[in-house]
Amino acid sequence: xxxxxxxxxxxxxxxxxxxxxxxxxxxxxxxxxxxxxxxxxxxxxxxxxxxxxxxxxxxxxxxxxxxxxxxxxxxxxxxxxxxxxxxxxxxxxxxxxxxxxxxxxxxxxxxxxxxxxxxxxxxxxxxxxxxxxxxxxxxxxxxxxxxxxxxxxxxxxxxxxxxxxxxxxxxxxxxxxxxxxxxxxxxxxxxx
Amino acid sequence: xxxxxxxxxxxxxxxxxxxxxxxxxxxxxxxxxxxxxxxxxxxxxxxxxxxxxxxxxxxxxxxxxxxxxxxxxxxxxxxxxxxxxxxxxxxxxxxxxxxxxxxxxxxxxxxxxxxxxxxxxxxxxxxxxxxxxxxxxxxxxxxxxxxxxxxxxxxxxxxxxxxxxxxxxxxxxxxxxxxxxxxxxxxxxxxxxxxxxxxxxxxxxxxxxxxxxxxxxxxxxxxxxxxxxxxxxxxxxxxxxxxxxxxxxxxxxxxxxxxxxxxxxxxxxxxxxxxxxxxxxxxxxxxxxxxxxxxxxxxxxxxx
Numbered sequence: 001x002x003x004x005x006x007x008x009x010x011x012x013x014x015x016x017x018x019x020x021x022x023x024x025x026x027x028x029x030x031x032x033x034x035x036x037x038x039x040x041x042x043x044x045x046x047x048x049x050x051x052x053x054x055x056x057x058x059x060x061x062x063x064x065x066x067x068x069x070x071x072x073x074x075x076x077x078x079x080x081x082x083x084x085x086x087x088x089x090x091x092x093x094x095x096x097x098x099x100x101x102x103x104x105x106x107x108x109x110x111x112x113x114x115x116x117x118x119x120x121x122x123x124x125x126x127x128x129x130x131x132x133x134x135x136x137x138x139x140x141x142x143x144x145x146x147x148x149x150x151x152x153x154x155x156x157x158x159x160x161x162x163x164x165x166x167x168x169x170x171x172x173x174x175x176x177x178x179x180x181x182x183x184x185x186x187x188x189x190x191x192x
Numbered sequence: 193x194x195x196x197x198x199x200x201x202x203x204x205x206x207x208x209x210x211x212x213x214x215x216x217x218x219x220x221x222x223x224x225x226x227x228x229x230x231x232x233x234x235x236x237x238x239x240x241x242x243x244x245x246x247x248x249x250x251x252x253x254x255x256x257x258x259x260x261x262x263x264x265x266x267x268x269x270x271x272x273x274x275x276x277x278x279x280x281x282x283x284x285x286x287x288x289x290x291x292x293x294x295x296x297x298x299x300x301x302x303x304x305x306x307x308x309x310x311x312x313x314x315x316x317x318x319x320x321x322x323x324x325x326x327x328x329x330x331x332x333x334x335x336x337x338x339x340x341x342x343x344x345x346x347x348x349x350x351x352x353x354x355x356x357x358x359x360x361x362x363x364x365x366x367x368x369x370x371x372x373x374x375x376x377x378x379x380x381x382x383x384x385x386x387x388x389x390x391x392x393x394x395x396x397x398x399x400x401x402x403x404x405x406x407x408x409x410x411x412x413x414x415x416x417x418x419x420x421x422x423x424x425x426x427x428x429x430x431x432x433x434x435x436x437x438x439x440x441x442x443x444x445x446x447x448x449x450x451x452x453x454x455x456x457x458x459x460x461x462x463x464x465x466x467x468x469x470x471x472x473x474x475x476x477x478x479x480x481x482x483x484x485x486x487x488x489x490x491x492x493x494x495x496x
Binding site for chain 2: 015018019022023026030031034035044047048051052055056077080081117120121128130135136139140142152153154155157158161162165167170171
């Protein structure tokens with residue numbers, strides 16, 4: 001079954017078709033929500049609520065081909081709202097005890113790669129949710145600046161600005177990491 | 193220059209790879225893997241939510257169903273009204289003023305009409321006298337926590353607020369999208385008023401050309417849109433002057449026939465989009481220039 005057919009059938013109330021959409025998007029949606037909320041429980045709530053809202057309002061989607069964009073628009077709004085209500089995110093360090101994290105790092109064959117992932121996660125954790133949202137949607141979900149602007153209802157210039165500042169912070173952190181990759185070592189060449 | 197571009201592309205590609213790799217392999221994301229039951233839980237929630245939604249609709253009190261019938265349109269920003277203003281056809285001043293306020297709240301009304309499927313906006317609201325609304329109350333109305341101030345440093349103080357809804361409609365008058373709106377009314381010692389209106393952004397809504405950018409203390413840049421429109425209400429025998437005509441041709445003046453005397457009205461508005469919400473500062477016959485409006489906007493933007 002293709003996505004457009006699933007949306008059209010879902011709009012008629014066919015739950016099996018909607019289940020197909022849930023199965024297709026739930027993994028990516030959960031990762032996105034985890035990036036955004038930095039909390040497993042909140043992320044699961046966000047994804048569940050996003051799919052529920054999506055189903056209840058599916059008939060309002062006029063272009064089924066835009067389902068992905070529409071769904072992520074709903075998801076990011078819910079994530080934003082939950083973030084506002086829940087206050088500050090629980091730091092990763094509080095979720096995973098230090099010992100567990102050390103073991104986890106030891107189990108990875110490439111310490112450099114682990115460092116980069118840790119750096120990205122730590123940096124995201126510290127970033128304001130508006131930067132985190134733009135970075136995640138751009139780099140993880142592969143949405144364009146224009147799509148993100150329409151999704152978040154902000155001007156494209158605002159998305160570019162948030163992307164710039166978020167990327168600057170990531171770049172600084174990555175350059176400070178002990179095993180940062182060669183291709184971004186030459187700071188003089190990196191001018192964003 | 194090319195080196196810089198190469199480095200930028202390189203970092204871009206690197207981050208794209210690393211975000212995906214992080215989601216795949218970072219321990220933080222592991223609990224989501226192989227969780228087939230999660231899909232079942234989502235579907236169960238959907239069935240429950242659908243049942244509740246049906247139940248609520250069935251048991252809705254009659255007075256709630258009648259709400260739509262008793263509300264009074266406040267923002268009747270229709271192309272017909274706009275054309276009446278442009279074509280100098282007689283129109284009641286009050287109606288023109290409502291259209292003027294609506295046009296101001298709609299940022300750049302001309303482009304609103306031309307863009308996408310939105311042909312007009314219509315809404316209703318009711319004023320609430322009393323204390324400054326709590327953040328919780330405002331959040332209940334808008335579904336997000338807005339940026340607001342109780343008083344501006346230039347002397348404008350909060351007096352009352354209104355809650356309501358604005359809907360976009362297509363050329364056949366069918367409702368496309370409806371969004372909640374919150375408006376806060378402020379007055380200064382000279383009894384001049386200014387309203388801060390907060391509403392979501394409609395799908396397909398156009399904002400025209402950016403007038404400038406405001407940079408906040410945290411480095412965030414926010415584009416704003418500024419306009420000052422001149423509305424002149426005139427008697428039926430009024431003759432348009434060459435100066436009037438030039439201003440009308442430039443889109444700076446809108447003339448309406450039908451009033452007893454010549455009345456000038458200047459509508460100033462400054463709007464911006466922040467965190468998915470459209471904020472509009474709108475006032476009539478203000479003694480504040482663009483820089484003053486920008487300062488007021490900054491005070492609002494810096495609240496969160």
